[in-house]
Amino acid sequence: MATKWEFEADYFTYCNCDWGCPCNFNARPTQGNCHGVAVWRIKEGRFGTTKLDGVVFAASYFFPGLIEKGNAIRRMYIDRKANPDQRKALVAIDSGQHGGGMFEIFPKLAAKSYPPIVADIEFRLDGPEAYVKIEGILEGESEALSYPDGTVISPTFTLPHGIEFKEGLATNAKRWWIKDEEMLAHHENAYGAVASVKFTNEGCVG
Amino acid sequence: MGNGAGRVYIDSKASPEQGKAIEAITSGKHGGGVFTVFPSTFSRAYPMKAATIDFRFKGHDSSFAVDGIGEVQSEHIRNPVTGAMFEGQIVLPGGLNMKKANVTNIRRWWLRDDAAGWNMAYENVSGFFAAQKYNEKGPVKRAG
Numbered sequence: 001m002a003t004k005w006e007f008e009a010d011y012f013t014y015c016n017c018d019w020g021c022p023c024n025f026n027a028r029p030t031q032g033n034c035h036g037v038a039v040w041r042i043k044e045g046r047f048g049t050t051k052l053d054g055v056v057f058a059a060s061y062f063f064p065g066l067i068e069k070g071n072a073i074r075r076m077y078i079d080r081k082a083n084p085d086q087r088k089a090l091v092a093i094d095s096g097q098h099g100g101g102m103f104e105i106f107p108k109l110a111a112k113s114y115p116p117i118v119a120d121i122e123f124r125l126d127g128p129e130a131y132v133k134i135e136g137i138l139e140g141e142s143e144a145l146s147y148p149d150g151t152v153i154s155p156t157f158t159l160p161h162g163i164e165f166k167e168g169l170a171t172n173a174k175r176w177w178i179k180d181e182e183m184l185a186h187h188e189n190a191y192g193a194v195a196s197v198k199f200t201n202e203g204c205v206g
Numbered sequence: 207m208g209n210g211a212g213r214v215y216i217d218s219k220a221s222p223e224q225g226k227a228i229e230a231i232t233s234g235k236h237g238g239g240v241f242t243v244f245p246s247t248f249s250r251a252y253p254m255k256a257a258t259i260d261f262r263f264k265g266h267d268s269s270f271a272v273d274g275i276g277e278v279q280s281e282h283i284r285n286p287v288t289g290a291m292f293e294g295q296i297v298l299p300g301g302l303n304m305k306k307a308n309v310t311n312i313r314r315w316w317l318r319d320d321a322a323g324w325n326m327a328y329e330n331v332s333g334f335f336a337a338q339k340y341n342e343k344g345p346v347k348r349a350g
Contacts, residue, residue, distance in 0.1 A: 025309050026283050026292055027332070068286050151300055158295040161285070 002098045006200040007045025012130040013038040014173035014192040021191040034063040039132045047089035055082045070109035079121040101203020102163045128171040140176035142192040165195035213252035215272045217259040239344020240303035276317035280310040280333045307336040
């Protein structure tokens with residue numbers, strides 16, 4: 001039986017697609033595959049009776065083709081500051097057995113889910129400027145999108161059916177890299193987005 | 207990068223004065239955001255052409271046809287798994303041609319303008335519709 005859970009979080013994501021990411025609009029990923037990272041910093045949340053306030057966690061994934069075609073490789077990363085109960089809660093959410101929209105769908109689309117890693121996660125978020133680093137594994141940095149003349153664009157997406165966020169600010173992932181098993185990549189000036197999100201067992205609800 | 211080419215098509219029902227006004231706006235000499243920026247990127251601007259334009263503004267299902275020149279048909283994007291209609295909007299506070307737009311699927315569009323050397327057709331590409339107000343400063347009001 002699914003445990004009742006919910007959280008509100010600051011969210012930062014990026015992938016190998018061009019700015020805006022066609023996947024947000026059910027289109028083909030720019031390079032035909034989708035490789036990315038997502039980070040959540042929970043402002044307030046709970047899994048059953050376990051409070052999740054302040055917990056940071058991240059996920060990496062690689063889809064060799066269209067997301068809905070599956071066959072993905074993925075892993076979750078949990079910040080070392082999470083206590084044992086919080087770690088168990090996040091592993092349970094990541095198992096896909098407690099609902100949660102993308103948290104339920106992505107495990108089903110994975111051919112290989114590596115076991116979660118507990119590590120120090122450095123995370124900063126200030127408007128379009130976001131940064132995440134897991135020593136030796138991954139790093140990503142985002143800035144405001146701008147026109148060639150330097151004018152900041154600040155495009156926001158409103159996605160009523162969004163499984164990741166309902167309203168997000170598109171950014172420039174100025175550089176990112178990952179080195180984790182066969183997930184090896186280095187990109188510059190790719191898609192990024194930041195958002196404030198709310199999840200429950202039902203999925204992304206805000 | 208520039209080096210673009212463009213042509214404006216105007217509905218045959220426009221009066222001569224209206225035609226001159228549209229030609230002036232799209233010349234890029236009277237401001238207007240995209241109406242200034244785009245002409246500045248053109249290495250070739252073909253003369254404005256009058257033709258019957260059948261424009262049907264129906265939200266996601268909008269379409270327009272420029273008689274003998276081209277046609278565009280829009281529809282909802284669909285969820286690839288469930289087939290459900292997808293709705294999404296993009297808000298661009300600094301947008302050159304629109305401030306807020308709904309994203310659609312262009313089921314098909316084609317353009318054939320032999321004088322310009324254009325002959326193309328596409329299916330299932332990005333489309334947008336918006337209600338937008340313009341003045342010499344460009345798009346100035348977010349659509350509701």
